[in-house]
Amino acid sequence: MSSLTESPFADRLNTNYIPSDPEIAEIRALLADPADELARVEARIEEMEIALGQLKELRPSLKTRDVLLAIFSSCLPSEHNALIDPAEAPLLLGRICRHWRDIVYITPMLWSSIHASGKP
Incomplete structure (x- = not known):
């Protein structure tokens, strides 16, 4: 994955340059891989947030179980x-x-x- 500074269009960033149709196609091709990678990363983040939410829901019941086990042992x-x-x-x-x-x-x-x- 290349950065914007390595792009053949880096010298045109932050200018009023209007790319031609073939350049627009080239820019879109350059952005396709980073966009795909971003979508993959966002999907992984969503999966991990779901897993984290499930673990957070499980945590209180485990704490309760630990407390009950301590009480039961004392009984x-x-x-x-x-x-x-x-x-x-x-x-x-x-x-x-x-x-x-x-x-x-x-x-x-x-x-x-x-x-x-x-x-x-």
């Missing part, structure tokens, strides 16, 4: 391993709402030390 019993008991975390947390249940059931750290016998 686990500290004096013994968690039990398979619907009245205790993590099973209790999964009963609050669908969103919480989805998070609780896919978080291995909440299930890593469960007593299956029902006794601590």
